[in-house]
Amino acid sequence: MKRNKPKYHQIIDAAVIAIAENGYHAAQVSKIAKRAGVADGTIYLYFKNKEDILISLFQEKMQNFVENLEKVVAGKQKAAEKLLLMLENHFTILSDDRHLAVVTQLELRQSNKELRLKINNVLKDYLKLIEKILSEGVESGEFKSDLNIRITRQMIFGTIDEIVTTWVMNDQKYDLVALAPTVSKLLMSGLSA
Amino acid sequence: MKRNKPKYHQIIDAAVIAIAENGYHAAQVSKIAKRAGVADGTIYLYFKNKEDILISLFQEKMQNFVENLEKVVAGKQKAAEKLLLMLENHFTILSDDRHLAVVTQLELRQSNKELRLKINNVLKDYLKLIEKILSEGVESGEFKSDLNIRITRQMIFGTIDEIVTTWVMNDQKYDLVALAPTVSKLLMSGLSA
Amino acid sequence: MKRNKPKYHQIIDAAVIAIAENGYHAAQVSKIAKRAGVADGTIYLYFKNKEDILISLFQEKMQNFVENLEKVVAGKQKAAEKLLLMLENHFTILSDDRHLAVVTQLELRQSNKELRLKINNVLKDYLKLIEKILSEGVESGEFKSDLNIRITRQMIFGTIDEIVTTWVMNDQKYDLVALAPTVSKLLMSGLSA
Amino acid sequence: MKRNKPKYHQIIDAAVIAIAENGYHAAQVSKIAKRAGVADGTIYLYFKNKEDILISLFQEKMQNFVENLEKVVAGKQKAAEKLLLMLENHFTILSDDRHLAVVTQLELRQSNKELRLKINNVLKDYLKLIEKILSEGVESGEFKSDLNIRITRQMIFGTIDEIVTTWVMNDQKYDLVALAPTVSKLLMSGLSA
DNA sequence: AATGAATGAGTATTCATTCAT
DNA sequence: CATGAATGAATACTCATTCAT
Structure with missing residues (x-):
């Protein structure tokens, strides 16, 4: 398995x-190869092509992201609490890795439609986790019983994404x-007085 | 003035x-020129370079967008009503021009950082309009008195953008x-039961 | 006749x-047209194409050059004196018109082989004048009786050209x-002690 | 070192x-690459850009030129003899490589001012060699004691250049x-009878 | 005579990928 | 496994010239 060898991670x-x-x-x-301390050709022993580096990069980082998140929210009872933790966790990870923040919020979006579809695919686990929190909140009576899960998930993800992008910009x-906490409250109770 | 001549709009x-x-x-x-029914060189009588076509395109469309929106919300009293109209208006314009939707949500984002900064600049009027509606809602007592205008604007814009992008994808x-209406209610009263 | 109209000279x-x-x-x-205060298209009422402007330019200036020179040397008896006057005249004209000096010594040489052949054609009258002075000098016994006129003319013209070009550079x-005077003496009596 | 590899010379x-x-x-x-039997991109492994090919070409050939010349004149005592050998050598090299003659006398001059300055820089060694021969001739008493070295060098180089260019044209x-021999005698003793 | 908007041919250079060693 | 020299496809932009007005 390629991804257990040290050069795989060096390259990513x-x-x-x-x-x-x-x-x-x-x-x-060639720049990536130089920085990784390998020859250009070596890249192609670990990745199919340049696009594959980018997808693998996103996969690798997002996997940590979701696994981490699942552990964090596992211990909590309240959906509201889970939501807040998710936000804190998301913001913390990107705050702690400035390079990663720039890459995910700005640079990777310059890729073509095809690559972005693949990236979205990697995101699915994260989106499912959001929907799971929402469903649980509805079932427990914490959230509105008629909540449109799909639209709400889009609101939450869109809000997070826009806030992080603005911060990076x-x-x-x-x-x-x-x-x-501000964002969490806003999502929970809306604008209305 | 170049932008009053028919070829300017043909090219855009x-x-x-x-x-x-x-x-x-x-x-x-050359493809754009062919489709516009002009020679390649003619493009450069109306636009500085290829990037300038894209910025002008975005400017032109976004200007209509904001002007239209301002008229629509002008007649309304309630901030909530304005918010709903804004959503409807935004969604309608992109629904009515499928090509424009693809270009603004997917293709234009592939541009480089520099171009994206210019595009963001064009967006500013729209963001200001959102903030204006929020401020008025706070003043009239419709919206929470301690609303963080900036963050709320980011939530609203992020939500709209994610919902449209998902729809295009x-x-x-x-x-x-x-x-x-669903999105409007969600933004107004949040998830909380 | 085009060359009697004011715009012809304006353009040149x-x-x-x-x-x-x-x-x-x-x-x-378009730059030439702007500076001449005429429309781009007007250029083509006076000149066949861009190359024609350059040839006409060279012709026009060189004609003055040779006519002037012929008058100056006409009054002189000695070939050596004529040679000196020719040098002084050549140097003076280019000293007095810095723009012309740059154009003839540097810029016009960037033209292609074809154009340069046409320019050389214009030069012929000047070269003939040099040869005439040389022949007269041989006949009068001032110059060596076995002088190779053609090679000597090349030496004289090459020397002048190199000296002017170095000065412009x-x-x-x-x-x-x-x-x-220095150049004249050198040409007359050579290096040899 | 690029210039020791065979492809470097193939391309030149x-x-x-x-x-x-x-x-x-x-x-x-692309034409140069095809003729050299390499891919277009390979050119750029050996040269920074197209202009760099031309400068390198001139450098490479001129270096041989000057080195060769230095050896040839080294064995000779008399400055006059060195001058004649220099002429013969210069004429012989260009006679033996018709392509090179066309390139140096006609084509390379079509380059822009910037490139021509770089080419002139390469020429400096040759011009210095001429001046060295002149100085030695003055010191040995062969040449006039009041010889203006700089102007004389310009005469010699201008003469050579004009004669070669006329021959190529x-x-x-x-x-x-x-x-x-004719040129040498002319330079040595001038026109004067 | 004069205009100037429109035309469209032509080319250097980059960089992801390969493959002989 | 690893190398890195070699490959070659792909594209924005300029500017001399034309011609309808």
Whole structure:
């Protein structure tokens, strides 16, 4: 299995940094190889092509993301609490890895439609987790009984994504994690007075 | 003034269709010119370069968007009503122009950081309009008095954007406009039972 | 006759300045037209094409050059004196028109082989004048009786050209005309002690 | 070191022929590559860009030129003899490589001012060699004691250049090398009877 | 005579991928 | 396993010239 060998991760980590520093289009395979300390050709022993590096990168990072999240929310009873933890967790991970934040929020979106569909596929586990929290909240009576799960999930994910992107575009210069309670309350009770 | 001449709009309309059909990167200048019924060189009498076509395209469409919206909400008293109208309006415009929807939600995002900053600049008027509706709602007592305007605006815009993108990614196969009341209620009163 | 109308000369003078200031390749027809105060299309009422402007320019200036020279040397008896006057005259004309010097010594040489052949054709009268002075000098016994006229003419013209070009390349920062006696003596009596 | 690899010279030799046959502007990189038997992209492993091919070409050939010349004149005592050998050598090299003659006398001059400055820089060693011969001749008493070295060098180089260019423009149809003694005598003792 | 909007041919360079060693 | 030299497809933009007004 390729992904257990050290060079696999060397290359993925090199890709994150190369993309964050140079931008999506300027991150040539040769630059990634150089930064990973391998020859250009070696990349192709571990990845099918350049796109495969990017998908693998996203998969690898997102897997940690979701696994981590599942553990965190597992111990909690209330759906509202789970939601807050999810927000905090999401914001924390990206706050802690500035390169990764730039890559996921800005650079990877420059990829073509096809690649973005594959990336969305990787996101599915995360989206399912959101929907699971929502369903549980409805069942427990915490959330509205007529909640449109799909639309609500889109609201939550869209809100998170826009907030993180704005933060990255503003050079990550304020405390993202500190926003979690505000966002959570807003999602829970809406604008209405 | 270039933008009052018919060819200016011919080229922009051709660009929308060419990009929607071929994708951002495959939409060569020569294809756009052919579809617009002009010579390649003529493009450069109206636009500085290829990037300028895209920015102008976005500007042109977004201007209509915001102007239209301002008229629509002008006659309304309640902030909640304005919010709903805004959603309906946004969804309707993109529902009515399938090509434009693909271009704004998917293709234009493949542009580089620099171009995206310019596009964001064009978006500012729209974001200001959202913030204006929110401020008025707070003042009139309709919305929570401690509403974080900036974060709330990010929630609203993020929600709209994610819902439209999901709809486009699903080949626009369901009725987007019909979702407006659901989304509006959700934003107004949140998840909480 | 086109060349008696004012716009003909306006365009030629505009071309000299445009080429001197922008360089041969950056001197677009539209720039020349603008500087001449006429429309692009008007150029083509007076000149067949761009190349024709350049040839006409060279012809026009060179004609003055040779006519002037013929008058100057006409009054002189000695071939040596004629040679010196020719040098002084050549250097003076180019010293007095810095733009023309740049155009003839540097910019016009960037033209293709074909155009350069036509320019050489225009030069023929000048070269004939040199040969005439040489022949007269041989006949009068001033110059060596076995002088190879053709080669000597090449030496004289090559020497003048190289000296002027070096002066232009050095930003015309020394007194070119002052060199004439030195050059004349050198051509007359050679290196040999 | 790139210039020790065979492809470096393959490409330079291909460039000389391609330029001589097609002219400077029509000598596309792809044509040079094809003639050199390499892919277009390979050119860029050995040269920074097209201009770099031309400068390297000139450098490479001129280096041989000067080195060769230095050896030839080293064994000689008299400055006059060195001058004659220099002429013969210069004429012989260009007579022996018709393509190179066309390229250096006609095609390379069509390059822009910037490139020509770089080419002039390469020429400096040759010009220094001429000046060295002149200085030695003055010191030994062979040449005039008040010789203006700089102007004399310009005369010699201008003469050589004009004679070679005329020969190339006349399709190299007479014996260039045979002219060397005539030119040498002319430079040595001038026109004067 | 004069205009100037429109035309459209032409080319250097990059970089993901391969494959002989 | 690893290398890295070699490959070659793909595209925006300029500007001399035309011609309807």
